[in-house]
Amino acid sequence: MKKYQARAIPRRKFMEMSFKGGLLIAATPSLMSHLVSCSSPAPSGPGLDLEKPVLDRVIAKALAQGGEFADVYLENRVSRQIIMEESLFRSGLYGIAQGAGVRVVSGDRTGFAYTDEITEENLLRAAEVASYVARNTELTVPFNIAGAERESFVTVRQPLGEIADTRRIEIMERANQAALDYDPRIKMAKIDYYDQVRGRVIANSEGLYLRDELPLMFFIVETLGDDGTGRHMSRMRISQHSGFEMFEKYTPEYVAQSAARESIAMLGAEDAPAGIMDVVMENGWGGVLIHEAVGHPLEADNIAKGIGAFTGKLGQKVATEHFTMVDDGTIPNMRGTINFDDEGTPAQRNVLIEKGVLKGYMTDILSSGQLDMKRTGNGRRETFRHIPIPRMTNTFIEKGKHRPDDILASTKTGLYVQSLSGGSVNPVTGVFNFTCREAYLIENGKKTTPVRGATLIGSCMGVISSIDAVGDDLDFGPGICGKAGQSAEVTVGQPTVRIRGINVGGSRA
Amino acid sequence: MDNKELTSKLVDRCLRLGADEAEVFLQTGRNLSVRVRNADIETIQEASTSGVGFRVIVDGKMGFSHSNDLAERALDDTISRAIAFARLTTPDESNVLPSDKGHTDVDGLFDPEIARVSMDRKIDIALEVERLAMEDPKITHSSGSSFGEWEGEVFITNSKGISNSYKASMCSVGVGVVAEKGDQRRTGGEWSSRRFFADLEPLDEIAASAARKAWELLDPRMVPTQRASVIFDASVAPSLFGGIIAAINGERVLQGASFLENSIDEQFASSLLTITDDGTIPKGTGSSPFDGEGVPTAKRVLVENGVLRSFIYNTQVAARAGVESTGNASRGGYTRLPGIGTHNLYLATGQYSQEDIIAATQRGLLLKGVTGYGINPVTGNFSGGATGFWIENGRIAYPVEGLAIAGSAAQILNGIEMMGNDIDRNRSFASPSFRIAEMQIGGA
Numbered sequence: 039m040k041k042y043q044a045r046a047i048p049r050r051k052f053m054e055m056s057f058k059g060g061l062l063i064a065a066t067p068s069l070m071s072h073l074v075s076c077s078s079p080a081p082s083g084p085g086l087d088l089e090k091p092v093l094d095r096v097i098a099k100a101l102a103q104g105g106e107f108a109d110v111y112l113e114n115r116v117s118r119q120i121i122m123e124e125s126l127f128r129s130g131l132y133g134i135a136q137g138a139g140v141r142v143v144s145g146d147r148t149g150f151a152y153t154d155e156i157t158e159e160n161l162l163r164a165a166e167v168a169s170y171v172a173r174n175t176e177l178t179v180p181f182n183i184a185g186a187e188r189e190s191f192v193t194v195r196q197p198l199g200e201i202a203d204t205r206r207i208e209i210m211e212r213a214n215q216a217a218l219d220y221d222p223r224i225k226m227a228k229i230d231y232y233d234q235v236r237g238r239v240i241a242n243s244e245g246l247y248l249r250d251e252l253p254l255m256f257f258i259v260e261t262l263g264d265d266g267t268g269r270h271m272s273r274m275r276i277s278q279h280s281g282f283e284m285f286e287k288y289t290p291e292y293v294a295q296s297a298a299r300e301s302i303a304m305l306g307a308e309d310a311p312a313g314i315m316d317v318v319m320e321n322g323w324g325g326v327l328i329h330e331a332v333g334h335p336l337e338a339d340n341i342a343k344g345i346g347a348f349t350g351k352l353g354q355k356v357a358t359e360h361f362t363m364v365d366d367g368t369i370p371n372m373r374g375t376i377n378f379d380d381e382g383t384p385a386q387r388n389v390l391i392e393k394g395v396l397k398g399y400m401t402d403i404l405s406s407g408q409l410d411m412k413r414t415g416n417g418r419r420e421t422f423r424h425i426p427i428p429r430m431t432n433t434f435i436e437k438g439k440h441r442p443d444d445i446l447a448s449t450k451t452g453l454y455v456q457s458l459s460g461g462s463v464n465p466v467t468g469v470f471n472f473t474c475r476e477a478y479l480i481e482n483g484k485k486t487t488p489v490r491g492a493t494l495i496g497s498c499m500g501v502i503s504s505i506d507a508v509g510d511d512l513d514f515g516p517g518i519c520g521k522a523g524q525s526a527e528v529t530v531g532q533p534t535v536r537i538r539g540i541n542v543g544g545s546r547a
Numbered sequence: 548m549d550n551k552e553l554t555s556k557l558v559d560r561c562l563r564l565g566a567d568e569a570e571v572f573l574q575t576g577r578n579l580s581v582r583v584r585n586a587d588i589e590t591i592q593e594a595s596t597s598g599v600g601f602r603v604i605v606d607g608k609m610g611f612s613h614s615n616d617l618a619e620r621a622l623d624d625t626i627s628r629a630i631a632f633a634r635l636t637t638p639d640e641s642n643v644l645p646s647d648k649g650h651t652d653v654d655g656l657f658d659p660e661i662a663r664v665s666m667d668r669k670i671d672i673a674l675e676v677e678r679l680a681m682e683d684p685k686i687t688h689s690s691g692s693s694f695g696e697w698e699g700e701v702f703i704t705n706s707k708g709i710s711n712s713y714k715a716s717m718c719s720v721g722v723g724v725v726a727e728k729g730d731q732r733r734t735g736g737e738w739s740s741r742r743f744f745a746d747l748e749p750l751d752e753i754a755a756s757a758a759r760k761a762w763e764l765l766d767p768r769m770v771p772t773q774r775a776s777v778i779f780d781a782s783v784a785p786s787l788f789g790g791i792i793a794a795i796n797g798e799r800v801l802q803g804a805s806f807l808e809n810s811i812d813e814q815f816a817s818s819l820l821t822i823t824d825d826g827t828i829p830k831g832t833g834s835s836p837f838d839g840e841g842v843p844t845a846k847r848v849l850v851e852n853g854v855l856r857s858f859i860y861n862t863q864v865a866a867r868a869g870v871e872s873t874g875n876a877s878r879g880g881y882t883r884l885p886g887i888g889t890h891n892l893y894l895a896t897g898q899y900s901q902e903d904i905i906a907a908t909q910r911g912l913l914l915k916g917v918t919g920y921g922i923n924p925v926t927g928n929f930s931g932g933a934t935g936f937w938i939e940n941g942r943i944a945y946p947v948e949g950l951a952i953a954g955s956a957a958q959i960l961n962g963i964e965m966m967g968n969d970i971d972r973n974r975s976f977a978s979p980s981f982r983i984a985e986m987q988i989g990g991a
Binding site for chain 2: 170
């Protein structure tokens with residue numbers, strides 16, 4: 039099977055065929071109407087306005103020595119960050135990052151080069167560097183690029199470019215005040231406000247041309263509780279692809295009070311117990327455990343290499359029938375929502391595990407070709423300086439039938455995990471590790487004493503075959519996911535779940 | 548106009564546009580990475596890049612902006628943004644820039660040879676290290692190997708008289724492999740990172756180490772939950788000390804978010820523990836003539852025989868604390884404000900080989916891998932997942948995995964009772980193996 043669309047026939051003939059087959063949609067990108075207005079300064083070069091014939095020439099150059107696929111990615115990112123600590127606005131940061139990457143795929147080989155300055159000359163040079171891996175291979179004739187249409191899942195009511203900086207400041211002051219007012223034992227609050235607008239252009243040898251602009255908001259409140267004998271640092275994060283209206287849904291007071299509540303609740307914590315025990319994990323951000331332990335091993339790059347933990351298990355039962363896991367880049371305005379991935383593939387809802395049976399992997403263009411599977415819209419890149427790799431978007435355990443109260447009440451003893459700090463997994467072995475930030479003992483089906491320093495340790499296969507109850511209270515939390523030196527904005531989600539028998543590391547015997 | 552002239556022109560431009568004080572941090576660089584898997588090229592990436600960051604102070608308020616568009620119009624706009632942003636922040640007497648205190652001469656930071664080595668040779672190195680690792684009969688798959696290089700130049704100019712630059716390079720070679728046995732699958736990796744191409748470690752040693760790490764823990768067992776000695780292998784020791792370094796970060800100390808905030812000149816750890824930070828080591832991968840804001844680097848003992856001697860500071864945090872900068876401003880590139888970090892960190896060695904330490908251990912864990920966040924800098928608690936070898940009667944008995952180890956910093960650090968001599972000083976965080984008297988080990 040041909041992995042990549044390429045032109046092996048005369049141009050005119052192709053045009054006839056493609057219109058018949060509906061391969062090409064010759065339309066102005068409808069997305070432009072959704073765009074936020076962003077008062078980004080005019081770059082000194084053409085920036086993202088680089089003309090299509092120039093991109094055609096760059097793609098042709100990239101494939102001049104051989105290779106099967108090439109793409110060009112142009113990006114412009116304008117970011118703002120303001121940090122408030124100890125009730126002082128410590129710093130304001132403003133950044134402009136612009137550039138372009140050119141990639142050539144030849145068999146299993148990838149060549150890549152990038153430039154900070156978007157000019158035809160620099161792009162042609164990058165194309166030449168990237169084409170090195172394809173020397174002396176069969177030639178591919180690229181399609182000329184034409185605009186394609188993609189659905190948008192991001193709405194903006196209050197564009198970031200129209201928000202005065204004083205309004206950002208006001209939000210932060212409200213959060214700071216709410217944190218300090220929560221309890222006299224809150225000794226410090228740190229408020230981190232971040233927003234960005236990322237414009238991107240994707241053009242490839244299959245004739246695709248896409249352009250869009252995604253706003254991103256990220257708001258973090260950290261609080262330190264200290265009662266003279268113990269202390270606890272907690273954190274609450276809110277993030278969306280949207281305009282400034284995010285703060286209508288999540289008020290700064292709500293974010294600050296959520297962080298402060300945990301800081302105070304954990305002050306009386308005792309050392310966590312150690313050993314194998316049942317764990318009930320509260321809905322929301324706890325989904326990060328599944329993101330790490332199951333999501334990463336389901337990214338297709340390690341599967342294509344034949345070394346991933348789920349290699350060769352498609353169609354097999356890998357979890358209990360309570361367990362359905364989904365990656366969905368189309369949930370409106372969520373932090374992991376992407377419209378289309380950074381290779382231009384539309385975002386979609388991908389069911390990865392359905393009622394315990396492994397249904398699919400998350401692919402990018404390269405791994406989908408290697409595995410002869412469909413492109414799932416998971417090819418993401420941190421910036422123009424990075425190559426696309428399979429990444430998650432919004433990843434969650436689908437809600438089940440159990441009532442959260444019943445799950446807790448039917449757990450005689452164990453650990454109730456309300457919030458995790460984060461963790462990591464080895465995608466080849468599937469072994470993971472998580473640190474609990476807020477956790478309680480479960481005694482006789484009730485949440486009792488808060489405990490600190492608990493770590494959850496296990497393997498991905500072990501944990502999903504030990505989930506025996508899934509609640510009906512699906513919720514989400516925003517995160518930053520790191521992989522292969524690249525970070526990506528993601529959302530994780532889960533209902534309340536119970537894991538039977540997981541190893542908990544704690545300092546109490 | 549060369550880059551040094553450009554930075555000093557840009558400082559003037561900041562002052563003309565309304566800044567009282569200004570710092571320009573300009574960085575240029577070139578990088579190459581070759582990745583190989585299954586005896587073929589997987590990726591080749593190459594790029595040159597440059598950018599500039601502006602830190603300005605207006606009426607005691609601080610603003611920062613950065614751009615990788617170095618055209619004059621774009622730079623003017625970027626500077627104006629920093630000044631506009633500064634006006635939003637709170638005035639603070641500690642918003643100061645360092646004045647010129649010269650720089651430290653550090654040899655061996657830049658190797659012009661790296662760029663002269665041919666692309667084919669670099670590809671061959673990556674191919675060869677993978678081939679050597681795959682020669683081990685217990686190895687079943689390759690995760691890939693790589694050769695990487697980077698060279699760059701940093702220019703810092705500020706309105707207090709600093710105008711300095713240096714050039715640096717780095718190259719590395721590494722490989723990752725998989726050993727499978729039945730349903731078991733284990734990974735192992737090793738790499739070598741050096742300032743100079745000629746100093747890279749022999750490929751056969753890198754390959755053999757990666758392969759051994761992949762298979763040595765096959766057929767692990769579980770042990771019962773108990774308290775026992777834990778020997779930290781040299782390679783995992785940094786996981787324990789990362790939290791200590793965070794806890795002596797002067798900013799955390801000021802914020803009351805460090806478990807060591809009241810421990811200066813106190814004995815908080817075993818007298819076997821001495822930690823030194825040295826930014827001046829020739830060819831050191833963490834060395835530089837000055838820190839991330841132009842303050843000369845130095846050698847500094849942070850912990851001496853278990854006594855905490857110094858916190859670490861950049862200029863702004865030092866001003867808040869009423870002390871001098873320790874030359875520990877870290878800088879994650881031109882897009883970042885100065886933070887606080889260490890240069891080359893190392894522990895003083897003891898008299899024992901790892902074999903001696905094992906032989907002297909009745910029962911315990913030789914820790915080879917640890918997951919998690921190490922010591923929590925706020926509370927001093929430590930917990931993590933552990934893999935390694937179980938030791939009985941002074942001998943390695945069998946591999947173990949899926950264990951959890953935990954303890955408080957006080958127990959762990961005071962419990963250091965044997966210090967090894969097996970240090971690799973080429974790592975920017977170098978430690979020998981050492982033994983902790985007793986830790987909680989969670990197992991079956």
